[in-house]
Amino acid sequence: MPQKLASIADHVGRMGRTRMGALLLLLATVAAVVWANISSETYAGFWDTHLMIGLGDIHLDFTLHALVNDALMAIFFFTVGLEVRREFAIGELTSWSRAVVPVIAAVAGLALPALLFVLIAGPSGNADAWGVVISTDTAFLVGALALIGPRGSGRLRVFLLALAVVDDIGALSIIALVYTETFTPMPLLIAAVGLVGIYLVRYLRGGRGPIYATLAVIVWLAFLASGVHPTLAGVAIALLVPVYRPDRRDVEHALELARTFRQSPSTEYARAAANSLRESISINERLQTAYAPYVAYVILPLFALANAGVSLSPDILAAAATSPLTWGVVVGLVVGKLAGIWGSTAVLKALKIGDFGPGLSLDRIGGGAALAGIGFTISLFIIDLAIEDPDAQNQARVGVLAASVIALGLGALLFRIADARSPEEEVGQTLVRPVDPRRDHIFGSADAPFEIVEYGDFQCGFCLKASGSIQEVMDELGPNLRYVWRHAPLTVQHPNALAGAEASEAAAKQGKFFEFERGLFADQDNQLPSDIVRLAARLGLDVPRFERDLTAPDVASRVRDDMFDAEAMNIHSVPTFFVNGRRHTGPYDAQSLIRALQSESDAPVSPAGR
Template identity: 70%
Template sequence: MSLPVVIEQSPNPEHPDPAAARGPSIAALVRQIGPPRAGALLLVLGTVLAIVWANAAHDSYEAFWDTHLTIGVGGDLSLDVTLHALVNDALMAIFFFTVGLEVRREFAIGELTSWSRAVVPMVAALCGLAVPSLLYLLLASGSGWEHAWGVVISTDTAFLVSGLALVGPRAGGRLRVFLLALAVVDDIGALSIIALVYTADFDPLPLLVAAVGLAGIWCTRYVPTGRGPIYATLAIVVWLAFLASGVHPTLAGVAVALLVPVYRPSRRDVEHALALARTFRQSPSSQYARAAANSLRESISVNERLPSAYAPYVAFVILPVFALANAGVEVSPAVLAAAATSPVTWGVVVGLVVGKLVGVLGSTTLLRVMRLGELGPGLTTGRLAGGAALCGVGFTLSLFIVDLAIDDPAVQNEARVGVLLASVLAFALATVTFRAAEPRVPDHEPGSVLERPVDLERDHVYGPPDAPLTLVEYGDFQCGFCLKTAGTIQEVVDELGGRLRYVWRHAPLVRFHPNAVAAAEASEAAALQGRFFEFERALFADQEHQQPADILRRAEELGLDLEQFEKDLTSPAVAARVRDDMLDAEAMDITAVPTLFVNGVRHTGPHDARSLIEALERTAPADAAAAEPSPRLA
């Protein structure tokens, strides 16, 4: 589940925040510890409160969640539900809606658009579904509850993200992307199993109504204005139809989310929004304000707007309330004694802790040995093992499926004890694995050597491909220091000629240069037409003007195919190419640009031409002098 990124701002000592004098607010506390961790802590708090409540006053706990609510205006137009069902069927539909939005986004513009990039997390997720299920069936055989194997299939995405932030490696950006892609496929598998295996009393007729509602949701994208109320109304109709059909209504949230449009912002739409904003600044009025606000909003797809609106409620309200309603396990000596000898409990524990580790790590290792798929630098076996262990935290969906798969309260308690124990053990195992995988005394200082070797098919290389000397730069097109270094590097290229190959990689400092990522993506779009270095020089020539209109103007001046250029600007491949370089930079602790690597070693001295030439010559391979490079490339 994607969570919002928080950009910290330095406080102004001359104008202290009056709220700071009153003590830290809840919002400030959330910003300090981070939304993923705050959400996970609330989830844990809800679990603890549920256990304390269920053991201190079990009758009160059961009676409260069995409270009946009647929603409607008459006997035929009313819905009678318990509080427990309201949480599990209605509130969790919103949770699954946000999951569905992420699934749709990842397949449309995210990590799962490229087969080579998607195959490893996809296979790892499928094996992470199959192996735990088999282990559970093996241990629970003969208990009569073999059909509850779905309890061990899913990874809790919220805990996965927050756990990685708590105990993961220092620069774990690429591992986080890998695990999130895995979690998306894991969610698809788990939701499909809920629909196919744990649906009772199926009635197909209401699904015809749901189909009409879903078709209406798909067509709503063509409505010019006022789409929000239409989406909401049709979503409620679809949810009620799923409820009437016997299919678990939470799946309505996924079905609706998969039909919500998703796209990368069009440069022309962004430019139009900026023009309206300038018009409002010149002539402030409510009409121009609405037009500018609507244009800005419409430039971002509905799929990307909705998570920012729903994510806080899901993380800080829905999931903690779900834990409070479902984690009320009695931990009396009798329950613990029954759980200690229960094949269901141990099937859940072994399935989640061992099954996820073996399924995810084993399949990933096998694919790496077979050279299938793509794993970026920094995804070592130790880090993958830690991530695989963390996948054993199956809290939310595991508790959800317990209620669907098991109708005996005593066995439900045994399964919930297994889920809670497995989550604790998986988190502890991940912590130990990550600590063991990161040596206290590394072979070299992190980032002191180039993690990913130069790839002639992937990298932007200026000079002979087989030149004996290599200079790699991680830079930012809006950085003034990178502009100065560009002139220095040209001097080095002129001096060394065919003996040097120069490589550019992206490391945009998004906190300081808001247009840097857009400029990097534009250079990649130009590269697809064979004009990367020409576009690079054009960007450096006018760093102050890198708005969408400026980007398109430069492409036109260079004679690029504008229609194809604009299409490539919004392609997932271009965004992924820039993101890969940024993840490489994070893995090497690159926090300032330009950062140069001389023959694979990070350069720490002066950046003048003479110093760089001396460093290149000093660290040159032994056979560099005898090398005969091929003719220089322009």
């Protein structure tokens, strides 16, 4: 039996954490509402408790509510900034064709909700609170997608994350420019010096952690003193934290130190191996990994507990039901986000602007656009900044809660409709991405009448066996066949499979894809970074250029595209073949593949040279 495909293991891990984080956020929201309605005095009194921190005449006086909103949320926005930085450096927003769709969709999803809010809520006198409806709650969005999303939603998740990154940039900019009430420029000079120091820390050889932490506290305090909301300090710091893809030589060096420690265990070797392993990963990704559980499981639930305590008495609900402010929030988030994101992507697709990718259909984007109406975290955050009247704040919070529930239900409905239009038994029976000579690795004539597309893994023994069958079919059919390889690495069973796939794409930049493929298949047990570089040298590649290309964003995205294609077609094992565009089932020996070519074609299969 072919081996099972563990598609994008880190994606699965993040989805599990996101589900739990979204569940805790929901429970904290319910707890806040229940607490505020059972005893509004104790709820308000608890969060108004004062804490004083200081030394001598220098001290900070915070309420618990301000501690959550100004200090803990700075950590949340710091992680958002880390993700923004990563996406622009090595993620989805590095390529114009990939970035243009989520960027334009995000801008439309910011502008249209704000416009609808101003039109509807204007009579309430709170038109300047339009920032409440501009932003999507990324945690709830991705958590909801994990819970109710369609089959094979990997590419949709990436699209929505890229959209959320741009959405967050817009929301943070609006908070800084619109909702900063008092401004003192002098402390920002101190913040600027601290930020320059944070940028320069990357050049130190050791002890960077304590320096980063000290400078981060100084920058946060300077933002607080300036009147600019201190949570934005988290974003400013995150944008200066370096991010890069792991360098193969650093990884290899870490492995050598680990082997040395295994042969001669000692504290010195243990420390050297641990430091080398840690430094091979960028500090951006290390910090995201370190902070993500605290943000998902502690900070966001605490924020919800501190801010979602809206009183739902009959009088308040009656006032909200007829309040232009409440309806402005509901319509802005639910209708504005859906129409802005879905409508703009439909226009882009009709005009053939940008790269959508297989599986990213308009009906799926519609479900994701509906979920974008969950504006929870930043919406509640801006309510506290933009609206002073407690009654109006309650009406706006009712609108946010109602919009979030409606958006969740509408998204689930649209996803079910999308799945119903593509029954599960039909998914993946046809190649979702037609072979493109400008993109695909084709062996044989691009105009050949017969075609075999294989999704495989260079470390898979079954794929090695299949390569022999493919060679027999080529020998039999000659120029009548074109063979296409696409990547579906088994990242759990074969730790080096993803690296091998990316290395083959780096080799393809120098016109040696299939030579590199044969080299990987010839030595499946030795595909460590040093083995891959030696193979490149043996094939006569420009090794320095090859090593640079190994860390190029387009190399990683090319492999990831194939993996998302495989997910969209419900490919769960490799090798998986598509014969003349149709999925092949059954044996994949040479004669079985030739018979499949015959049955999927109107033309007879003629052996080469006959």
